[in-house]
Amino acid sequence: MSGDLEGRVLVLGDSVPTNFLNDLRTAGLEVRNPPGSFPPAILDEGEFRDQLQGCRACLLGGDEIATASVLQAAAPELRVVSFLGVGYESFVDAEAAAKLGIKVTNTPGVLSDSVAEFTVGLVLDAWRRISEFVTLGHAAAQVKRHDLRGHRVGIVGLGAIGTRIVEILTRGFEAEVAYFSRTRRPGIEEELGIAFRPLDRLVREVDCLIVMVPETAATVGMIDRETFAGREPDSRLIRVNTSRADVVEPDGLSWAIDTGRVESAWFDGFYRVPSAITEALEKRPEVEVSPHVASLTYEARDAMAERAVGSLLNLLRGGEDEYVVN
Amino acid sequence: MSGDLEGRVLVLGDSVPTNFLNDLRTAGLEVRNPPGSFPPAILDEGEFRDQLQGCRACLLGGDEIATASVLQAAAPELRVVSFLGVGYESFVDAEAAAKLGIKVTNTPGVLSDSVAEFTVGLVLDAWRRISEFVTLGHAAAQVKRHDLRGHRVGIVGLGAIGTRIVEILTRGFEAEVAYFSRTRRPGIEEELGIAFRPLDRLVREVDCLIVMVPETAATVGMIDRETFAGREPDSRLIRVNTSRADVVEPDGLSWAIDTGRVESAWFDGFYRVPSAITEALEKRPEVEVSPHVASLTYEARDAMAERAVGSLLNLLRGGEDEYVVN
Numbered sequence: 001m002s003g004d005l006e007g008r009v010l011v012l013g014d015s016v017p018t019n020f021l022n023d024l025r026t027a028g029l030e031v032r033n034p035p036g037s038f039p040p041a042i043l044d045e046g047e048f049r050d051q052l053q054g055c056r057a058c059l060l061g062g063d064e065i066a067t068a069s070v071l072q073a074a075a076p077e078l079r080v081v082s083f084l085g086v087g088y089e090s091f092v093d094a095e096a097a098a099k100l101g102i103k104v105t106n107t108p109g110v111l112s113d114s115v116a117e118f119t120v121g122l123v124l125d126a127w128r129r130i131s132e133f134v135t136l137g138h139a140a141a142q143v144k145r146h147d148l149r150g151h152r153v154g155i156v157g158l159g160a161i162g163t164r165i166v167e168i169l170t171r172g173f174e175a176e177v178a179y180f181s182r183t184r185r186p187g188i189e190e191e192l193g194i195a196f197r198p199l200d201r202l203v204r205e206v207d208c209l210i211v212m213v214p215e216t217a218a219t220v221g222m223i224d225r226e227t228f229a230g231r232e233p234d235s236r237l238i239r240v241n242t243s244r245a246d247v248v249e250p251d252g253l254s255w256a257i258d259t260g261r262v263e264s265a266w267f268d269g270f271y272r273v274p275s276a277i278t279e280a281l282e283k284r285p286e287v288e289v290s291p292h293v294a295s296l297t298y299e300a301r302d303a304m305a306e307r308a309v310g311s312l313l314n315l316l317r318g319g320e321d322e323y324v325v326n
Numbered sequence: 327m328s329g330d331l332e333g334r335v336l337v338l339g340d341s342v343p344t345n346f347l348n349d350l351r352t353a354g355l356e357v358r359n360p361p362g363s364f365p366p367a368i369l370d371e372g373e374f375r376d377q378l379q380g381c382r383a384c385l386l387g388g389d390e391i392a393t394a395s396v397l398q399a400a401a402p403e404l405r406v407v408s409f410l411g412v413g414y415e416s417f418v419d420a421e422a423a424a425k426l427g428i429k430v431t432n433t434p435g436v437l438s439d440s441v442a443e444f445t446v447g448l449v450l451d452a453w454r455r456i457s458e459f460v461t462l463g464h465a466a467a468q469v470k471r472h473d474l475r476g477h478r479v480g481i482v483g484l485g486a487i488g489t490r491i492v493e494i495l496t497r498g499f500e501a502e503v504a505y506f507s508r509t510r511r512p513g514i515e516e517e518l519g520i521a522f523r524p525l526d527r528l529v530r531e532v533d534c535l536i537v538m539v540p541e542t543a544a545t546v547g548m549i550d551r552e553t554f555a556g557r558e559p560d561s562r563l564i565r566v567n568t569s570r571a572d573v574v575e576p577d578g579l580s581w582a583i584d585t586g587r588v589e590s591a592w593f594d595g596f597y598r599v600p601s602a603i604t605e606a607l608e609k610r611p612e613v614e615v616s617p618h619v620a621s622l623t624y625e626a627r628d629a630m631a632e633r634a635v636g637s638l639l640n641l642l643r644g645g646e647d648e649y650v651v652n
Binding site: 114117118134135143144145146147148168169172288290291293296297300 | 461466493497619622623
């Protein structure tokens, strides 16, 4: 089938290794990278629209957002947007794409180990203050912490990544885990010995809260002051999340830290739209933020790129693809 | 039996909570803390000798060293030295104590969760550069790392702590683990699916090396330039240890980092006797050191104190104690 396709593919972001781009070229496609610096700057809406002109497909691996307006301008040539990652909802208006006949794909499953392992690493870092100790050495305060074994960890979201996190925490660390999810998962409850809790009760009862849900209209701000208010003052929850920061409402989190309901909050990725509140929150000593790197492993990125390129080629060839989301 | 004992107990270090000291007082003993600052300064040999005069027992929870000379001066009043921790070999001359009729005890087992969890946290920190990411935020280089699942982790030492580390790594993370130990442990090999390797081969073959042996005359410097030499240059081993730094010969480690055989080394506790070589090594960007805090949890410290006090009381009452090491 090689050399059977023609047309241009816009590749955004720097996460697609050269060998996978060569798969596109072998198939007959022209690869277009936006001009500019390395690492590539993030295109704004107008630049994205310009670059996408005349392209048949887009590998969306950067932080650009394919709005309805961007997609509209690229139709009808544009057939496929292959998103590298799981939470496409924040980056592609999949509904607008569907109306224009543009297929959107994502790459679920392949990130689970990478993100779950990083998340557990953040939990241990927050739980035992490892980064403080290795940064300060002798100057670090010798503050006693707690074992993780036997302590109560709550997780919000039990998708592929959340489930992998729970496997590590229960099988490896023998922590007591409870979860909240839109959909109850009795099979996983039984297999891993975890209990379902309504969100407010979960947040009230645990020592450590992991948030692992995609950012959607329904999840932005879903954990807010009211959710934290059920906790006792000075009960000192440790919160970690490696899904989008915006799932936790920043004003409510600040209040919870001020009142001792939350001891510290560690997350992977800054708030999407900075404000005075989010910037002040991110600068607090109780808050640590890593720059959205939980999936930054060779294994995850290669698997994402391979799958996204595979979906793109399947669809341009007129076939079906199991990773279409719209 | 309360109030049945008399005499003084010297308590060193700040890791024995008040309630356990009260157990000593209830038994009729006088508790002596060395005078001075909080946290307590470390007594030198002369100060230790002075403080120990007239004491029947010592709870050794600081960094003081009970040398033959210190013990000699305290005999025959001194009957028991209860060491808080496992690796007493670095802190008590147990052989000299035995000759003087002084029993030495330690507290094995109770530290396993605390130290094992911290060690796995250090592995993840080294493996994914978590502390670098949370410290530098946006400014951190976006360098791809690797998943832990499926990668090869070697561990030197398979005591209670080492075994717990391997449980977490195999059951939780599904890493491929091999080990070296003086004594082969076929039961654990089978239960956890791990392979025994001679030390040189282990160091040659793995991606991450965890060192977890007590510091003894036999283990100081046991991993040296020759051990690392079997690795390919630029093979970039990640080494983590939370037993004593001195198990790895510092000059050999520097050479291994210079030649790319070791990518980075993370350990919990500085080299015992600083030298120009160890200080330069500890300042390298490839080396991170936390200040010997792997066992710093309430659970571990309380259990250690409870056990050490229990052994001390058993022995002063003339009973047997299962934690006598000499």
